Amino acid sequence: QHLPVVVVGAGPAGLTVGAILRAAGLDCLVLETETREFIERRPRAGVIEEWAVRGLERRGLAANLLVRAELHTACEFRFDGKRYRFAYRELSGSHHWVYPQPLLVTDLVREYVDVRGGRIRFGVRDVRLHDLDGDRPSVSYLCPESGRREVVSCEFVAGCDGARGVTRTSVAAGRARVARHDYGIGWLALLAEAPPSADCVLFGCHPDGFAGQMPRSPGVTRYYLQCPPGDDPENWPHERVWAALRRRLGAAGAAPPVEGRLIEKRVLDMHDYVTEPMASGRLFLAGDAAHLVAPIAAKGLNLALHDAFLLGDSLAARLTAGDDSGLTGYSAECLRRVWDYQEFSQWLSELYHGSAAGDPFRAGTTLARLRRLFTSPTAAASFAEQYLGTAARY
Numbered sequence: 116q117h118l119p120v121v122v123v124g125a126g127p128a129g130l131t132v133g134a135i136l137r138a139a140g141l142d143c144l145v146l147e148t149e150t151r152e153f154i155e156r157r158p159r160a161g162v163i164e165e166w167a168v169r170g171l172e173r174r175g176l177a178a179n180l181l182v183r184a185e186l187h188t189a190c191e192f193r194f195d196g197k198r199y200r201f202a203y204r205e206l207s208g209s210h211h212w213v214y215p216q217p218l219l220v221t222d223l224v225r226e227y228v229d230v231r232g233g234r235i236r237f238g239v240r241d242v243r244l245h246d247l248d249g250d251r252p253s254v255s256y257l258c259p260e261s262g263r264r265e266v267v268s269c270e271f272v273a274g275c276d277g278a279r280g281v282t283r284t285s286v287a288a289g290r291a292r293v294a295r296h297d298y299g300i301g302w303l304a305l306l307a308e309a310p311p312s313a314d315c316v317l318f319g320c321h322p323d324g325f326a327g328q329m330p331r332s333p334g335v336t337r338y339y340l341q342c343p344p345g346d347d348p349e350n351w352p353h354e355r356v357w358a359a360l361r362r363r364l365g366a367a368g369a370a371p372p373v374e375g376r377l378i379e380k381r382v383l384d385m386h387d388y389v390t391e392p393m394a395s396g397r398l399f400l401a402g403d404a405a406h407l408v409a410p411i412a413a414k415g416l417n418l419a420l421h422d423a424f425l426l427g428d429s430l431a432a433r434l435t436a437g438d439d440s441g442l443t444g445y446s447a448e449c450l451r452r453v454w455d456y457q458e459f460s461q462w463l464s465e466l467y468h469g470s471a472a473g474d475p476f477r478a479g480t481t482l483a484r485l486r487r488l489f490t491s492p493t494a495a496a497s498f499a500e501q502y503l504g505t506a507a508r509y
């Protein structure tokens with residue numbers, strides 16, 4: 116079997132690349148370790164930036180999203196016992212869309228498989244890449260039914276298998292630099308079966324630690340609580356979680372969080388990495404396979420989509436018209452946005468966590484940084500631009 120492209124991983128990045136290739140009349144195979152049911156339910160991101168939604172729309176991938184997603188135009192900071200609403204649409208002319216990642220993945224699978232006739236092999240094991248430096252690379256995997264190793268040769272491999280995948284290890288061997296950053300901070304990521312207590316994203320910057328509220332749907336809300344890295348979620352029983360959320364998100368005149376059953380509770384150790392370059396021979400990485408950005412600024416899915424648009428379009432141009440320019444510039448173009456978002460996450464991390472660092476100096480500078488957002492229109496505009504990813508320079 117010989118195909119133009121094999122895509123490893125059916126997350127947002129891989130499915131978007133596949134859907135773009137199918138729209139260009141190209142054949143491809145997506146390999147995925149999990150089942151369709153599993154990937155369509157896996158809860159994760161929810162915030163998508165306006166430019167990314169328009170990118171999906173241009174490629175015929177946003178029909179459901181545009182009808183069902185919620186539009187967010189403001190967020191609210193809570194510090195020093197007060198509420199500070201930050202109306203970013205007024206400042207930047209742009210907004211966020213809230214659309215849970217499982218819904219986006221479900222739409223992308225349906226579009227790629229059911230509408231555009233793309234193929235996915237679910238449940239594959241032990242994916243390996245071969246001959247990436249030649250012009251006939253191949254990908255092999257253990258077939259779930261027979262247990263036999265299948266080999267597919269191709270022109271290009273798209274490595275879209277996320278942070279725990281195998282494709283980036285194929286690049287890293289001596290060719291690429293992996294830059295890492297560890298925040299030394301944990302977040303308890305929670306999903307509660309309860310409506311949000313406010314109609315927008317809330318950031319509580321409190322001496323006890325950060326707390327965040329992200330509305331997901333009328334009946335489900337995501338919360339985050341700063342905790343020590345490596346903390347055991349079992350240290351956070353129901354009562355402790357809600358007491359901490361009430362305290363850290365508490366502010367004069369603010370409704371307390373609406374309590375509900377916790378349906379997800381896991382500790383994320385905040386860290387980032389960037390693989391440079393994002394390509395090696397015939398392998399091109401996209402999304403979390405190439406770079407991880409801690410969920411501090413809700414950027415990961417947006418970066419995955421940015422890569423996927425560029426990679427899908429570049430592969431289509433190369434395979435249909437022999438135009439190599441997109442693939443040649445792919446890594447550098449992706450990395451400009453990746454580094455910009457990493458820098459913003461690092462900056463934002465201090466805003467969220469500085470008050471709880473146990474250092475009166477950092478607590479003082481953090482409070483100054485927070486206040487500046489509400490006293491300086493220039494600082495506010497700059498924040499809005501980065502928060503929404505609207506800077507025109509990409």
Ligand code: RFL
Nearest residue numbers: 124126127128148160161276277402403413414415416417
């Ligand atoms: P994914 O979504 O991880 O998909 C990779 C797919 O590859 C499969 N796979 C393999 N397949 C074949 N062979 C292998 N060896 C394989 N190994 C793995 C996996 O099963 C999976 O189906 O990567 P992709 O496509 O790059 O997408 C990245 C995004 O999923 C990720 O960046 C975001 O979820 C990050 N993120 C957020 N991003 C935002 O932009 N806004 C948010 O609000 C936001 N919130 C979050 C988040 C991530 C979170 N977690 C759990 C890390 C909240 C959380 C809690």
